[in-house]
Amino acid sequence: MALDLFSPVNLGAISLKNRMVMAPLTRNRVTESGVPQAMNVNYYEQRATAGLIITEATPISAMAHGYPALPGIYTDAQVVGWKKVTDAVHAKGGKIVIQLWHVGRISHPTLLPNGVLPVAPSAIKPAGQAFTYQGLVDYVEPRALDANELPGLVADYVHATKCALAAGFDGVEIHAANGYLIDQFLRDGSNKRSDNYGGSFENRARLLMEVTKAVVAVAGADKVGVRISPVNPFNDMHDSNPQALFNYVASELNQFNLAYLHTIEGDMMGKENTFDFDALRKLFKGAYMANLGFDKVRGNAAIASGHADVVAFGVPFLANPDLVERFKTDAPLNVADSSSFYGGTEKGYTDYPFLNA
Numbered sequence: 001m002a003l004d005l006f007s008p009v010n011l012g013a014i015s016l017k018n019r020m021v022m023a024p025l026t027r028n029r030v031t032e033s034g035v036p037q038a039m040n041v042n043y044y045e046q047r048a049t050a051g052l053i054i055t056e057a058t059p060i061s062a063m064a065h066g067y068p069a070l071p072g073i074y075t076d077a078q079v080v081g082w083k084k085v086t087d088a089v090h091a092k093g094g095k096i097v098i099q100l101w102h103v104g105r106i107s108h109p110t111l112l113p114n115g116v117l118p119v120a121p122s123a124i125k126p127a128g129q130a131f132t133y134q135g136l137v138d139y140v141e142p143r144a145l146d147a148n149e150l151p152g153l154v155a156d157y158v159h160a161t162k163c164a165l166a167a168g169f170d171g172v173e174i175h176a177a178n179g180y181l182i183d184q185f186l187r188d189g190s191n192k193r194s195d196n197y198g199g200s201f202e203n204r205a206r207l208l209m210e211v212t213k214a215v216v217a218v219a220g221a222d223k224v225g226v227r228i229s230p231v232n233p234f235n236d237m238h239d240s241n242p243q244a245l246f247n248y249v250a251s252e253l254n255q256f257n258l259a260y261l262h263t264i265e266g267d268m269m270g271k272e273n274t275f276d277f278d279a280l281r282k283l284f285k286g287a288y289m290a291n292l293g294f295d296k297v298r299g300n301a302a303i304a305s306g307h308a309d310v311v312a313f314g315v316p317f318l319a320n321p322d323l324v325e326r327f328k329t330d331a332p333l334n335v336a337d338s339s340s341f342y343g344g345t346e347k348g349y350t351d352y353p354f355l356n357a
C-alpha cells in the first residue's frame with residue numbers, strides 16, 4: 001500500500017503512529033518564570049494524537065529570550081513544569097520533542113537580564129520592532145559575540161538538552177531557522193564576521209555544527225532534529241546564495257545521523273521563490289520533515305512521492321486538536337482565530353472544539 005500521512009514511521013529513535021507533526025508554534029502563554037502551567041499541559045495533551053508534537057520554540061537560557069511569556073528549558077522549575085506536559089502527552093500515546101531556541105538579535109534589552117544588549121554574529125540592527133512587555137519597540141543594534149563566548153553558548157545548548165531529557169522529552173529540535181541566532185550565523189545578510197565563524201559556508205555553518213555535535217553527544221543523534229528555513233526573509237533575513245549554502249548545510253548534517261531535518265520550504269509570507277527543495281532533500285540522507293502551508297492533499301502527495309517522510313502542520317493543529325481524525329474522515333476544519341495566536345487565555349488556545357464535542 002502506498003504510504004500516506006497515516007502510515008507509521010520512525011524518526012531515529014522516535015516512533016510515530018502517523019506522519020502528521022504538530023509544528024512549533026509560539027503562543028506566549030507561559031508565566032514570566034517560563035514554567036509551563038496547567039493550561040499549557042492541557043493544550044499539548046489535547047494534540048497528542050499527532051504523530052509527533054514539536055513544542056513552541058523554547059529559550060535555552062535567560063539571554064535566549066526575545067518575546068514576552070515564553071517558556072524556558074534551563075531551570076529546575078521549568079523541568080518540573082515540562083515534565084507534566086510530556087507525561088500527559090505520553091499517557092495519551094503521543095510523542096513530543098522540544099525546540100531549543102536562542103533568538104540572538106531578535107530581542108530587546110527589556111527582555112534580557114540586567115537590560116543588556118541582545119547578542120548576534122555581527123552588530124547589525126534588524127529592520128522592524130521587538131515585541132516587549134511594553135509593546136512594540138524598535139530593535140536595537142545587537143552586540144557582536146566574541147569567538148571566545150561561543151563555547152559558553154554551546155554549553156547553554158547542552159544544559160538545555162540535559163534539562164529536556166530530565167523533563168521526559170522524546171528528543172530535541174535545534175532551531176536553526178527563521179532569523180534567530182543560529183540562522184543569523186548561517187546567512188550572510190546578518191553575518192559579516194571575519195573570523196572562523198564568518199565568510200565561507202564552512203565558517204558560517206560552524207556554530208550550527210558545533211551545537212549539533214554537542215547536543216548529539218548528550219541526547220544521542222537519533223533523538224535530535226534540526227530546523228532550517230533557507231529562503232524565509234522573516235526577521236530581516238537574506239543570503240546571497242541560499243541554494244549553495246543550504247545544500248552545504250544539509251550535506252554536512254549527514255555526518256551526525258540525525259533523527260530528522262525539518263525544512264520550512266519557502267517564505268512564511270507566501271512570496272514565490274525558486275529554491276529547489278527537492279535537491280536539498282536528496283542531499284540529506286536521513287528522514288525529512290516538510291513544513292509550510294501543507295494541507296491533507298499536498299501532505300499525502302509529498303509523502304507518496306518520497307519528497308518528505310513526515311509533514312508538519314502549524315495553524316491546522318492550532319485550531320484542530322483532533323486534526324488527525326479530521327483528515328482521516330475528511331471532516332471540516334475549525335477556522336483559526338489569528339487574534340488569539342500570541343498571548344492571552346484559554347480562549348483561542350484550549351477551547352477549539354473536537355469533532356462531536
Ligand code: PHB
Pocket residue numbers: 026057067177178
Ligand atoms: C514568532 O514568535 O513569531 C516566531 C517564533 C519562532 C519562529 C517563527 C516565528 O521560528
